[in-house]
Amino acid sequence: MKFPKGHTLEEIANLLQCEFVGAKDFPVLGMNEIHVVESGDIVFVDHPKYYDKALNSAATIVLINKIVDCPNGKTLLISDDPFRDFNKLTNHFKPFRYSSTSIAASAKIGEGTIIQPNVFIGNNVVIGDNCLIHSNVSIYDHTVIGNNVIIHAGTILGADAFYYKKRESGFDQLVSGGRVVIKDNVGIGALCTIDKGVTGDTTIGEGTKIDNQVHVGHDTVIGEKCLIASQTGIAGCVIIEDEVTLWGQVGTTSGITIGAKAVIMGQTGVTKSVVGGKSYFGTPIQESREQLKQLANLKKIPEILTKLR
Numbered sequence: 001m002k003f004p005k006g007h008t009l010e011e012i013a014n015l016l017q018c019e020f021v022g023a024k025d026f027p028v029l030g031m032n033e034i035h036v037v038e039s040g041d042i043v044f045v046d047h048p049k050y051y052d053k054a055l056n057s058a059a060t061i062v063l064i065n066k067i068v069d070c071p072n073g074k075t076l077l078i079s080d081d082p083f084r085d086f087n088k089l090t091n092h093f094k095p096f097r098y099s100s101t102s103i104a105a106s107a108k109i110g111e112g113t114i115i116q117p118n119v120f121i122g123n124n125v126v127i128g129d130n131c132l133i134h135s136n137v138s139i140y141d142h143t144v145i146g147n148n149v150i151i152h153a154g155t156i157l158g159a160d161a162f163y164y165k166k167r168e169s170g171f172d173q174l175v176s177g178g179r180v181v182i183k184d185n186v187g188i189g190a191l192c193t194i195d196k197g198v199t200g201d202t203t204i205g206e207g208t209k210i211d212n213q214v215h216v217g218h219d220t221v222i223g224e225k226c227l228i229a230s231q232t233g234i235a236g237c238v239i240i241e242d243e244v245t246l247w248g249q250v251g252t253t254s255g256i257t258i259g260a261k262a263v264i265m266g267q268t269g270v271t272k273s274v275v276g277g278k279s280y281f282g283t284p285i286q287e288s289r290e291q292l293k294q295l296a297n298l299k300k301i302p303e304i305l306t307k308l309r
Contacts (some may be wrong), residue, residue: 006029
């Protein structure tokens with residue numbers, strides 16, 4: 001997430017009321033999670049296990065809960081609670097804005113697009129040409145939808161990321177300031193839920209088709225011309241490359257990559273990254289030919305036991 005304009009390290013430190021290490025005029029251009037940070041971004045870290053990863057990431061400003069040696073070309077923001085202060089930044093630069101109408105005045109809707117009754121379209125949403133949005137679809141703020149997109153009834157685009165920090169008093173939510181981006185010629189079935197990114201985009205690539213009752217987690221990127229069948233659950237920060245097929249009731253863990261043209265058979269649990277061009281089945285996931293051989297061998301066990309007796 002880039003800020004509307006650049007700020008200095010001192011300005012951000014004053015906003016957070018925290019100390020800093022580095023030149024006070026060091027440029028701060030935005031904030032992001034560690035997997036999408038760029039130069040000029042703030043990244044937060046609040047556990048020693050991840051200090052090195054944050055300090056050596058592309059981010060040039062590290063919001064951290066301890067003074068540590070700072071790599072050359074980078075700066076630190078010292079906070080007693082980086083999680084809280086990262087939320088403070090999101091709420092400051094991208095605050096929630098309520099809507100009093102079904103279609104916000106700031107929304108932009110292209111020519112030939114049909115909006116059925118009871119659709120909600122939030123602030124700064126952009127919808128392209130010749131789309132069809134069926135009834136009871138909710139499109140949260142800042143969502144971007146391309147041309148020739150069909151979205152069926154009851155689907156929700158842009159709900160918050162499922163991202164929490166456990167505290168003694170309960171769970172604190174990481175505030176979501178990202179977007180959902182739907183490319184051209186995408187089809188989305190009924191009752192689907194696609195969460196926005198925490199600071200970046202959850203993206204559905206051009207020509208991808210999604211069946212009913214599919215969930216896509218925050219910051220996930222789905223490639224072009226994928227097929228995703230009903231009741232599939234895709235966790236956050238997943239990369240699904242082009243022309244992947246996920247059959248019904250597939251579930252994935254977070255932070256993995258599914259290679260191009262992979263086929264994931266129904267009810268598979270995708271517990272790790274898998275290379276493209278192959279078929280997979282089972283939980284934990286295996287190549288389908290190997291898994292089916294194992295199942296065939298299991299069926300032979302009674303016959304083998306009978307012979308041994």
